[in-house]
Amino acid sequence: xxxxxxxxxxxxxxxxxxLNTGAGSPSPRRVVEAVQSEAAYHEYDAPVGAGxxxxxxxxxxxxRETVAAHVDTAAEDVALTQSTADxxxxxxxxxxxxxxxxxxxxxxxxxxxxxxxxxxxxxxxVDVRVVEAGGGTVDRDEWKAAVDGAKLAVFSSLCxxxxxxxxxxxxxxxxxxxGARVLVDAVQSVGQRPVDFEAWGADxxxxxxxxxxxGPTGTGFLYVDExxxxxxxxxxxxxxxxxxxxxxxxxxxxxxxxxEVGSVSPVPYAxxxxxxxxxxxxxxxxxxxxxxxxxxxxxxxxxxxxxxxxSYESGLVSFAADDPEATAERLAxxxxxxxxxxxxxxxxxxxxxxxxxxxxxxxxxxL
Numbered sequence: 001x002x003x004x005x006x007x008x009x010x011x012x013x014x015x016x017x018x019l020n021t022g023a024g025s026p027s028p029r030r031v032v033e034a035v036q037s038e039a040a041y042h043e044y045d046a047p048v049g050a051g052x053x054x055x056x057x058x059x060x061x062x063x064r065e066t067v068a069a070h071v072d073t074a075a076e077d078v079a080l081t082q083s084t085a086d087x088x089x090x091x092x093x094x095x096x097x098x099x100x101x102x103x104x105x106x107x108x109x110x111x112x113x114x115x116x117x118x119x120x121x122x123x124x125x126v127d128v129r130v131v132e133a134g135g136g137t138v139d140r141d142e143w144k145a146a147v148d149g150a151k152l153a154v155f156s157s158l159c160x161x162x163x164x165x166x167x168x169x170x171x172x173x174x175x176x177x178x179g180a181r182v183l184v185d186a187v188q189s190v191g192q193r194p195v196d197f198e199a200w201g202a203d204x205x206x207x208x209x210x211x212x213x214x215g216p217t218g219t220g221f222l223y224v225d226e227x228x229x230x231x232x233x234x235x236x237x238x239x240x241x242x243x244x245x246x247x248x249x250x251x252x253x254x255x256x257x258x259x260e261v262g263s264v265s266p267v268p269y270a271x272x273x274x275x276x277x278x279x280x281x282x283x284x285x286x287x288x289x290x291x292x293x294x295x296x297x298x299x300x301x302x303x304x305x306x307x308x309x310x311s312y313e314s315g316l317v318s319f320a321a322d323d324p325e326a327t328a329e330r331l332a333x334x335x336x337x338x339x340x341x342x343x344x345x346x347x348x349x350x351x352x353x354x355x356x357x358x359x360x361x362x363x364x365x366x367l
Contacts, residue, residue, distance in 0.1 A: 001281040003290055007354040017359045020337045022160060022188060022316050022350035024210050024217065028278060031214060031271045038270035059266035066273045067221045070280070071205075072196040077229075079222045079256040080269065084187040085112035087206030087222035088154075090259045091183055092116035093235030095152065099125035102150040104143075104180070106133035106166075108159040112206075113185050117154070135309065136164025143174055150180040157195075157205075158188040161344045162308045163316025165189075168200045176201070181228060187211055191275075192291070192314055192352075194284050203228040212315075212352060215275035216268040224256035238262035287353040291315040294351045298360045307346050315351040318344065327367075336363055 007013055012026030038059070046055035060080060068075040081087040089112075103117045107130050120126040129146045131138060136159060147153050153175035157168050172182045182202040189195050191212025197205045205223040209215030224232070234252070238261035239245035242252055252258040279287070292312040299306050299317060307318040321327040324340035324347045331338055338349045349363060 001278065003282060003286065003353045003356070006278060006282060007356070010354055013354065015335070017336045017362050019349040019351060019355065019359060019363060020339050021211055021352040022163075022348060023339050025212065025214050025352065027214050027216060027271065027275065030278060031216065031274045034274035035216060035267055035271040039267045042266060053263075056263060056266055060264070060269065063266070063269040063273055064221075066276055070276050071190065071207075071223065073198050073223055076255045076257060077223055077226060079224065079259040080264070081206070081208075081220035081222050081259075082218050082264075083112075083210075083220040084110075084185055084206045084208045085115075086220050087204075087208075088112050088183065088185065089116050090222060090234070091204050091206070091224075091232070092120065094232035094259060095181075096233065097124040097126055097151075100127065102127045102129060103152045103154065104129045104131060104146045104150045104175070105154040106131050106138065106156070106159075108133045108161050108164075109154065109156060110160045110185065113154050113156065133159065133164075133166060135162065136166055136313065138166060138171060140170075140174065143171060144178065147175040147178040147180045150175070150178065152183060153180045154183045154185070156185040156188065157200075158186075158192070158314050158316070160188055160316070161341050161346070161348075162318045163188075163314040163348075164309060165313050168202065172201045176203075188314065188316065191279050193288055197223045198225075209272040209275055212279075213272065213275045214278055215272035218265075218268045219272035219275075222256060222259065224259065226255050229255045229258060232258065234259050234261075236261050282353055290353050291351050294355055294357065294360050297357065298349065298351065298364070301364045307344070316348055317351065318346040318348045320345075321347050331363070331366055334366055336366055338363070 009028040010026055064078045065075045068078045117128045121128050131143055131146050158165050175182050184202045184205045186205050186207040190207045203225050209219035210217045240260040240262055241258040242250045295317050302319045305319040328338055328340045338347055341348050
């Protein structure tokens, strides 16, 4: 599939210039059709055929296998969630916390990577340390000092604020050498470039399919290393997370699946599978080459307004504006979708493979 063929299959692009994939992407028709087909099957055919639960379990297992293959891990190391925030919160709720435990995060985290630790600070007297990561730069000595004695280190593989990539494997090694577990927010990475969750070495990685993977909202997934998973005591336990629901006492599943609870709709996950298929058909060589070329074009014309690095890091490009929120609203009025980033007081444009030169030029003309 070419980028042009993908673009032609996305009806939302008929009505607007869409440069906001970092928040959430419109889906191609094939994704919506997969969702509709799955809904019809589970409501019309499955009840009198494979059975409601037989069809449900098969669909969820298939999704787990599709996700696992895309991020280079085993299916049993993947739990299906509703979002990145959901996955991060499940880890926070499953770890044992005592007063004085330390969580380390960067200052560039999305609220999904901030709020759980604020809550633990207020309810469990957990200490939260914050390390600067602006521009993708993390001082290694500062990071090493911060994670010394920490229970958990949390950071994003790609910062949502300015599109900078962090050295995941290196920061993970430093934190784990200090005895900390590592949780990575990878939602801005999946779908932009190839990712190998196991190669990163992190204990857990949370992501979702509604951004760069072109899937529906509600399609999160969480990788958990098996050794780490065995230490987790889920805050919520249901039949999906145990070996035998009829057993008393029950036994939790030995892997990431212990963090799943009960029945969830398989319908959006069919869209996630189709979104992953579309991304893989276009291919990451094509995606990264096109996104780099388009972001270079945008950055060059932004000049000294550019906040993101001049060199290519990702499809996220942040730039300065006198009133970011008002500017984003004004752009929306003329059919150009970007977003303001309140923590940094900037505007962020997201460039994906379905975008083209005319989108970039329209944004520049409007600015």
